[in-house]
Amino acid sequence: MNFELKYLALACLLCTCVPAALSGQTAARHALTVDASKSVAAVQPTMYGIFFEDINFAADGGLYAEMVKNRGFEFTLPKTGWVEPNSDRHSMNAASGMADIVKVKDDPANQNYLRVTVKDPAGYQLINEGFRGMGVREGATYDLTFRAAAGKGDLSAVTFQFLSQDDEVIGETTVSLDGDGWQEYAATFEATATDPEARLLLTFDKAGTASMDMISLFPRDTWKGREKGLRKDLVQLLYDLEPGFLRFPGGCIVEGRTLARRYQWKKTVGSIDERELLVNRWNTEFDHRLTPDYYQSFGLGFFEYFQLAEDLGAEPMPILSCGIACQFNTGELVPLEELDPYVQDALDLIEFANGDTTTAWGKVRADMGHPEPFDMKYIGIGNEQWGPEYIERYKVFDAAIKAKYPDIAIISGSGPFPEGEYFDYGWEQLKEMNAEIVDEHYYNSPEWFRENATRYDDYDRNGPKVFAGEYAAQSVAIASPDNKNNWNCALSEAAYMTGLERNADIVVMTSYAPLMAHADAWQWTPDMIWFDNLQSYGTANYYVQKLYANHAGTDLHHITENGEAVTGQNGLYASVVSDAERGEVYLKVANTSDAAQELDITIQGMSLARQGTAYTMSGTDMDAVNSFDEPMKVSPEESDISLRNGKLSATLPAKAFAVYKLRVAK
C-alpha cells in the first residue's frame, strides 16, 4: 500500500458520509443553558497544540532561515541548487572556469566540498538559487559565513552579490581569502532592494583555484535575534497561537520510507557542520508535486525544536521511530531482538532533554547552550503504525521507558485511519496495556467533521486519554492537490472542535496538520500556515485554531439546549470553558446552517460582569480563503456583547463561529 492508496481508502469512507442534514433552515431561537456552578473536567493546558513536520519545505526553506540551498554540497547530486551559467561545461567558446565536487573520506556529515577553478574572472559565475529564490528585503542585514581555502594561482577574493530577478545587483560584499589552508570566513551586507526571489552570485577576483564549503547566508533579523536562527514572521504566527504543546519532528518523516532514512535525533544535535544531511521523505512521494531538491539539513534539529517549544511556552513532544519504516512505503521492520538501539535512542533523548549536566546527553545539551533541563514530559513512540508489528515493538519501548522514567507520559498510535480494522485492533491492544495517551489521525471531508462532533461522547472514560494528533478537513479529497483552506473546512473544524472540547476529560491534546507550506514548494495541502520567501499568512483554519487555543480555559462546563448537549441539532454546536486564573468564561458556538440563529444563553452558577467580547468568524462564501493579498479575509471580528440578568442574547449569523468571552464579576 502506498500513500495514494491511503487516500483511495479514505475517499471510499468519504462517500459514505451523510451530507449536512440541517442546512437551509430558517432562523430559530435557541435557549441554551450553561451550568457554570461546577467544573465537569479540567481542561489540560496541552489541549490545543501544534504539530510540526518538515513537509512542504516547512523547515529548510521555511522556518529555518538559511537562504542557501545545499550549502555544504551534500545533496545526492552535490551541485543541486548551484548553477554556473557560463562555465566551461556550458560554453564551447570561452574558458571561464568551472566548479567540481571533491570527495572527502570517512566523514558522513561532510562528504563533499566544492573546488572552483577560475580561468577568466570576468566570465565565471557561480549562483545559488535558494529555496525557490531567496527572500531579500531592502535595508535588511544578512550574515554570510563560509569555509574556504585558496589554492593554486592568484585567486584571493570572492564577491557575493544578491541578484534580483532582473539580474540587478541588490547588495554585495567581498571577502579576501587571506589565511593558509581551510579558514572560516564571515561577512555582513545589506540588501538595497526587496525581492522575494533573489539569488546569490559568487564571482572571483583573479584566475586560480579555491575550495569552498558550508556557504551559508541568514537574515540578521531572526526570531529572538538568534544567530542562524528561525524565521521571525513564522515563529510569530506560532507564538500568537499560544500552543499548549509542540509535537515534532512529524509525521511520516519520523518513520522514513526505509529504516535507513528514518529520523535519527542524535544526528540532528551538536555542531551544525556535523549534522548529517538526509533526503526528505516527501521529495518524490507525490507524482503531482515532485520536489527532488528537498533535503533535511537538520539546522533545525532536536535542540532547536526544544528551544522553540520553550519560546512558545509549549510542552515539547518529540516522536521517535519505533523500528518500523512507513507502512505505506516499505514497512521495513527491525527484528525485536535488534530493537535495543532504537529504545536506547528514546532513553537518551529523555536524558538529553531532562538530564543534569553531569550526564552524557545532558552535557551535550549544556554544551549547546542550555544547561537547564527542558522539562520534557511526553514522548511519542511511532507515528502512523499499525498491526501486531507495532504493538509488539511498542511494548518493548513502554517497558524500558517506564522502568527508567516512570513520570514520562508515552504517546502511542492508533494508525492512520480514525476507524476500521487497524484502528480497532490498536485501541483494543493499547487499552489492554493501560496505555496513557493514544494518538488518532483524521483527514476527512468537511461533512465528516460536522457529522462527528459526538465522536468522543461514548469513549470509555476509564481507558487511555486521546491525542487528536493530526486532523484537517479536506475540501476535495485526502491530500488532493486541489484542496483549499477554505471557510467550509475551517467552519466544519470549528464545529467539530466543540466536540473535542466537550470531551476534555479524555481528549487531552489536539493539533491540526500539516502546519506549514511554502507556496512554491509544497507537497501536501491543506496546511494551516502558508508562506513564500518573504511573507506568510494564517488560513481560516489558523484563525479557528487560534480562537480555540487563545480561549482554552481551565475548566469544562455543560452547555445544553432542552437538557441535551449541543452537537449539531439545527446546525448548532457549542462548548463552554472557564479560566480560573483569568477569571473568564468562553462560550464557543458554531452555526453551520444557512440561517442566522438567535441565541439566548443563560449562565447559571457564576456571577458575570455585564460587558463581554465576541470574536466572530462568518461568511456565506464557503470557498473563501485567505491569501498573500488578503491575509485576513477570513478571520475573527471583535465586537462588544452584554449580559442582561445573567443572560446573553446574541445573533449568530449563518455559517459562523463565535467565541463569547465573559468576565467573572469582581
Ligand code: AHR
Ligand atoms: O500531515 C501529513 C502526513 O499525514 C503525516 O506525515 C502523516 O502522519 C499523515 O499521514
